[in-house]
Amino acid sequence: METGSLERKNRELTAILEVSRVLTASFDLEENLTAVMRTLSSLLEMQRGCVVLMDPVSGEFRIVAAHGLTKEEILRGKYKLGEGIVGRVIESGSTMFIPNIGEEPKFLNKTGSRPDKDGISFLCVPVRFKGEVLGAITADRIYSANHGDVDDDIRVLKIVSSLIAQFVKLWGNYRKVEQEKQSLQSELRQRYSLPNLIGESEKFQSVLKAAMKVAGTDTTVLLLGESGTGKELVARTIHYQSPRAKGPFVAVNCAALPDNLLEVELFGSEKGAFTGATQRRTGRFEIAAGGTLFLDEIGELPLVLQAKLLRVLEEKSFERLGSSKPIKADVRIIAATNRNLQDEINKGSFRHDLYWRLNVVSIVLPPLRERKKDIPLLADFYLAKFNRAHGKRVRFRSAVMEDFLGYSWPGNVRELANTIERLVIMAEKDVLDKEDLPYNLLSEESAPKGQFPTEDDTTLGAEVQNLERQRIIKALKENNFIQQRTAAALGITPRQLGYRLKKYGIEPASIR
Numbered sequence: 001m002e003t004g005s006l007e008r009k010n011r012e013l014t015a016i017l018e019v020s021r022v023l024t025a026s027f028d029l030e031e032n033l034t035a036v037m038r039t040l041s042s043l044l045e046m047q048r049g050c051v052v053l054m055d056p057v058s059g060e061f062r063i064v065a066a067h068g069l070t071k072e073e074i075l076r077g078k079y080k081l082g083e084g085i086v087g088r089v090i091e092s093g094s095t096m097f098i099p100n101i102g103e104e105p106k107f108l109n110k111t112g113s114r115p116d117k118d119g120i121s122f123l124c125v126p127v128r129f130k131g132e133v134l135g136a137i138t139a140d141r142i143y144s145a146n147h148g149d150v151d152d153d154i155r156v157l158k159i160v161s162s163l164i165a166q167f168v169k170l171w172g173n174y175r176k177v178e179q180e181k182q183s184l185q186s187e188l189r190q191r192y193s194l195p196n197l198i199g200e201s202e203k204f205q206s207v208l209k210a211a212m213k214v215a216g217t218d219t220t221v222l223l224l225g226e227s228g229t230g231k232e233l234v235a236r237t238i239h240y241q242s243p244r245a246k247g248p249f250v251a252v253n254c255a256a257l258p259d260n261l262l263e264v265e266l267f268g269s270e271k272g273a274f275t276g277a278t279q280r281r282t283g284r285f286e287i288a289a290g291g292t293l294f295l296d297e298i299g300e301l302p303l304v305l306q307a308k309l310l311r312v313l314e315e316k317s318f319e320r321l322g323s324s325k326p327i328k329a330d331v332r333i334i335a336a337t338n339r340n341l342q343d344e345i346n347k348g349s350f351r352h353d354l355y356w357r358l359n360v361v362s363i364v365l366p367p368l369r370e371r372k373k374d375i376p377l378l379a380d381f382y383l384a385k386f387n388r389a390h391g392k393r394v395r396f397r398s399a400v401m402e403d404f405l406g407y408s409w410p411g412n413v414r415e416l417a418n419t420i421e422r423l424v425i426m427a428e429k430d431v432l433d434k435e436d437l438p439y440n441l442l443s444e445e446s447a448p449k450g451q452f453p454t455e456d457d458t459t460l461g462a463e464v465q466n467l468e469r470q471r472i473i474k475a476l477k478e479n480n481f482i483q484q485r486t487a488a489a490l491g492i493t494p495r496q497l498g499y500r501l502k503k504y505g506i507e508p509a510s511i512r
């Protein structure tokens with residue numbers, strides 16, 4: 001090969017390498033494509049160059065990036081299928097070469113960028129992905145003896161156009177995912193916003209005030225309250241109203257896994273960290289990076305892990321199991337429990353130093369019976385919601401609300417929501433009255449005596465317990481002895497159901 005043509009080949013290779021590099025430099029379509037055209041013109045001596053792609057909104061083909069054209073010229077560059085050279089290339093999907101545009105009547109010079117057309121050659125190569133023509137790239141070129149030949153240019157442009165095609169497809173997918181992510185995020189932000197937290201009572205309003213105050217900060221928050229009072233809902237709301245809203249909200253239920261699995265779940269593990277660790281596992285602390293880690297039922301966290309968690313909170317870093325490399329813990333921690341942690345500390349099952357670490361800000365969610373004012377609001381909210389969901393038009397007579405107000409709601413908002421959903425689903429008429437309520441809801445003091453077998457002990461406590469016992473048995477039967485479902489129907493957690501079964505000595509197998 002002659003020196004000139006060797007040099008030329010070398011420049012072609014450099015150009016192709018450079019193009020593939022700039023195409024992956026960022027995820028900005030126009031920026032990358034403009035860099036591609038700049039590279040082509042400087043390394044291959046093309047006077048002008050454009051990338052024409054279909055505009056997804058108008059369906060028109062237009063110049064997306066160019067080199068050697070002014071902004072106005074770029075804006076003029078719009079093409080219809082079959083119109084002019086560019087339109088023909090896009091329509092036919094095949095390359096065109098015009099040796100001298102001054103002599104070519106089909107050349108429209110739409111951008112108006114070539115006052116003197118004589119002597120300029122024009123190349124146009126389609127941008128195709130798996131048979132689909134996405135657009136075209138064009139190049140203006142003045143051919144002289146030592147500037148290589150047309151076939152070389154076409155070959156280079158074809159390679160570049162296939163790189164561009166892949167990038168454009170990738171970019172399209174990326175944009176779609178980004179858009180979906182954004183719309184999901186704004187949906188979540190809306191769902192977990194103040195209007196969806198129902199409650200006008202002073203107690204609940206002060207919960208909201210506190211939640212909004214801490215949302216703007218990165219402090220650790222401890223949420224306390226009985227089952228079903230809205231701890232998780234408040235945790236999510238704090239996250240989605242915080243500067244970390246764009247990051248993930250990751251929840252871990254500390255009661256759901258045995259100790260050793262929970263440790264891996266939280267901190268992750270290296271391959272070979274223990275027998276059976278065949279893969280590296282990413283822990284929740286890592287997954288939650290940039291967002292919020294919600295440690296639910298923190299009162300159930302075993303003591304060994306309490307020590308480890310304390311260290312993470314103090315040092316703001318942790319290690320995967322089987323590794324000594326510290327990883328930065330970029331998370332805000334929100335913990336929740338329905339236990340009385342002070343009691344647990346006294347019993348020695350919760351570390352008081354961890355308690356103080358978690359308790360930077362604590363928010364207590366009051367039980368429903370302490371904010372009766374919120375019961376009608378919540379009832380209306382859930383009635384509307386479940387009517388909508390089940391296509392019904394159920395309403396309550398005012399006597400029903402009296403019973404709602406008289407009931408103690410041990411399962412709090414969750415129990416109220418479940419009760420209303422059940423009523424809506426089962427309703428055979430639009431207006432429900434007292435007698436349509438489940439019997440446990442009849443205001444507790446007015447419940448007919450003697451309907452439930454009482455034990456010898458007639459104290460109120462024993463009576464309530466007996467009532468609870470009967471209700472659990474009934475719910476078990478109604479739910480085919482499936483404990484998960486029974487617990488849900490009662491508005492309590494499976495763990496709580498398990499505890500009560502033990503407490504009352506109920507053996508599902510023996511009452512079947």
Ligand SMILES: Nc1ncnc2c1ncn2[C@@H]1O[C@H](COP(=O)(O)OP(=O)(O)OP(=O)(O)O)[C@@H](O)[C@H]1O
Binds near residue numbers: 198225226230493
């Ligand atoms: N103020 C509220 N407004 C509307 N819905 C609420 C409110 N509080 C709680 N809820 C709803 O009640 C249900 C139970 O709430 P959540 O799961 O947050 O309770 P929790 O305190 O985490 O209970 P547990 O201790 O049993 O896990 C959820 O469906 C939640 O959306």
Ligand SMILES: [Mg+2]
Binds near residue numbers: 232
């Ligand atoms: Mg919860």
